Amino acid sequence: MRLDKFLKVSRLIKRRPLAKEIAEQERIKVNGIVAKPSTKVTTGDEIEIVFGQKIVTVKVLSVKEHVKKEEAASLYEVIREERREE
Numbered sequence: 001m002r003l004d005k006f007l008k009v010s011r012l013i014k015r016r017p018l019a020k021e022i023a024e025q026e027r028i029k030v031n032g033i034v035a036k037p038s039t040k041v042t043t044g045d046e047i048e049i050v051f052g053q054k055i056v057t058v059k060v061l062s063v064k065e066h067v068k069k070e071e072a073a074s075l076y077e078v079i080r081e082e083r084r085e086e
Helices: 003-009 016-024 069-075
Strands: 028-030 046-051 054-060 076-083
Antiparallel strands (some): 046 054, 054 076
16 A cells, blocks of 8 residues: 555544655655655554654554544554654
């Protein structure tokens, strides 16, 4: 599945155009490599997202096309959340 779509389905980022924009700004890494919106995401991948002053790292547990809002968090596991120093 494409990175931008996974971020939307998992609700890590609410809208796909926003996920695409953040990826284009090189604020997302998949397995330590700067990712494009079209980067393929598979089970076991680690995704690092920079949200302003916060960096969130998650591990992909499963990839599904559609999930209910309540089940979205089951697609990933948060590994690390840290504040970024300027």
